[in-house]
Amino acid sequence: LCKEARERYAATTPPDRPRPTIDPRYFAAFDIPPPRHKNRAISHRDAVQHSKRIYNRLEEVEKKRKEGKVQRERETHRLRAKLFNKRVQDAVLGKRYMNSVPAY
Secondary structure, three states: OHHHHHHHHHHHOOOOOOOOOOOHHHHHHOOOOOOOOOOOOOOHHHHHHHHHHHHHOOHHHHHHHHHHHHHHHHHHHHHHHHHHHHHHHHHHHOOOOOOOOOOO
Protein backbone atom coordinates (compact mmCIF):
# COMPACT_ATOMS: atom_id res chain seq x y z
CA LEU A 1 0.00 0.00 0.00
CA CYS A 2 2.75 2.48 0.92
CA LYS A 3 4.78 1.63 -2.18
CA GLU A 4 1.73 2.13 -4.40
CA ALA A 5 0.98 5.47 -2.74
CA ARG A 6 4.57 6.64 -3.28
CA GLU A 7 4.47 5.62 -6.92
CA ARG A 8 1.14 7.39 -7.44
CA TYR A 9 2.52 10.52 -5.73
CA ALA A 10 5.67 10.44 -7.85
CA ALA A 11 3.58 10.12 -11.01
CA THR A 12 1.34 13.10 -10.16
CA THR A 13 3.92 15.59 -8.83
CA PRO A 14 5.99 17.66 -11.24
CA PRO A 15 9.78 17.18 -11.20
CA ASP A 16 11.84 19.49 -8.99
CA ARG A 17 12.88 22.73 -10.62
CA PRO A 18 16.59 23.55 -10.63
CA ARG A 19 17.65 26.15 -8.10
CA PRO A 20 18.19 29.56 -9.75
CA THR A 21 21.79 30.64 -9.96
CA ILE A 22 22.70 33.70 -7.94
CA ASP A 23 24.54 36.49 -9.72
CA PRO A 24 27.18 37.88 -7.31
CA ARG A 25 27.11 41.26 -9.12
CA TYR A 26 23.56 41.83 -7.82
CA PHE A 27 24.75 41.62 -4.23
CA ALA A 28 27.86 43.69 -4.93
CA ALA A 29 25.66 46.54 -6.20
CA PHE A 30 23.93 46.81 -2.81
CA ASP A 31 26.92 45.96 -0.59
CA ILE A 32 25.16 42.79 0.57
CA PRO A 33 27.22 39.69 1.16
CA PRO A 34 26.01 36.77 -1.00
CA PRO A 35 24.01 34.13 0.87
CA ARG A 36 25.88 31.15 2.22
CA HIS A 37 24.00 27.94 1.60
CA LYS A 38 26.78 25.64 2.71
CA ASN A 39 28.64 25.47 6.01
CA ARG A 40 25.98 27.28 7.98
CA ALA A 41 26.75 28.07 11.60
CA ILE A 42 23.52 26.36 12.72
CA SER A 43 21.05 24.33 10.74
CA HIS A 44 17.58 25.56 9.85
CA ARG A 45 16.03 23.04 12.22
CA ASP A 46 18.18 24.27 15.12
CA ALA A 47 17.29 27.89 14.34
CA VAL A 48 13.57 27.05 14.36
CA GLN A 49 13.89 25.15 17.65
CA HIS A 50 15.79 28.07 19.18
CA SER A 51 13.09 30.55 18.10
CA LYS A 52 10.33 28.26 19.38
CA ARG A 53 12.09 27.89 22.74
CA ILE A 54 12.40 31.67 23.10
CA TYR A 55 8.74 32.17 22.08
CA ASN A 56 7.52 29.59 24.59
CA ARG A 57 9.37 31.42 27.38
CA LEU A 58 7.55 34.69 26.72
CA GLU A 59 5.44 35.95 29.60
CA GLU A 60 2.24 36.18 27.53
CA VAL A 61 2.63 32.65 26.19
CA GLU A 62 3.30 31.19 29.65
CA LYS A 63 0.33 33.13 31.05
CA LYS A 64 -1.97 31.79 28.32
CA ARG A 65 -0.73 28.23 28.89
CA LYS A 66 -1.31 28.61 32.64
CA GLU A 67 -4.85 29.97 32.08
CA GLY A 68 -5.63 27.03 29.83
CA LYS A 69 -4.42 24.64 32.51
CA VAL A 70 -6.60 26.34 35.14
CA GLN A 71 -9.63 26.13 32.83
CA ARG A 72 -9.03 22.40 32.25
CA GLU A 73 -8.76 21.85 36.01
CA ARG A 74 -12.02 23.75 36.59
CA GLU A 75 -13.78 21.67 33.96
CA THR A 76 -12.48 18.50 35.58
CA HIS A 77 -13.73 19.65 39.00
CA ARG A 78 -17.14 20.49 37.53
CA LEU A 79 -17.44 17.04 35.98
CA ARG A 80 -16.40 15.34 39.21
CA ALA A 81 -18.90 17.39 41.22
CA LYS A 82 -21.63 16.53 38.72
CA LEU A 83 -20.78 12.83 38.95
CA PHE A 84 -20.71 12.98 42.76
CA ASN A 85 -24.11 14.72 42.84
CA LYS A 86 -25.52 12.10 40.49
CA ARG A 87 -24.25 9.27 42.70
CA VAL A 88 -25.64 10.89 45.84
CA GLN A 89 -28.99 11.45 44.16
CA ASP A 90 -29.10 7.83 42.96
CA ALA A 91 -28.22 6.59 46.44
CA VAL A 92 -30.96 8.73 48.03
CA LEU A 93 -33.53 7.58 45.48
CA GLY A 94 -32.48 3.97 46.00
CA LYS A 95 -31.26 3.26 42.48
CA ARG A 96 -28.80 0.40 42.26
CA TYR A 97 -26.47 -0.42 39.40
CA MET A 98 -24.38 -3.49 38.84
CA ASN A 99 -20.69 -3.04 39.72
CA SER A 100 -21.37 0.47 40.96
CA VAL A 101 -19.21 2.19 43.54
CA PRO A 102 -21.05 3.46 46.61
CA ALA A 103 -21.58 7.21 46.75
CA TYR A 104 -19.99 7.61 50.18
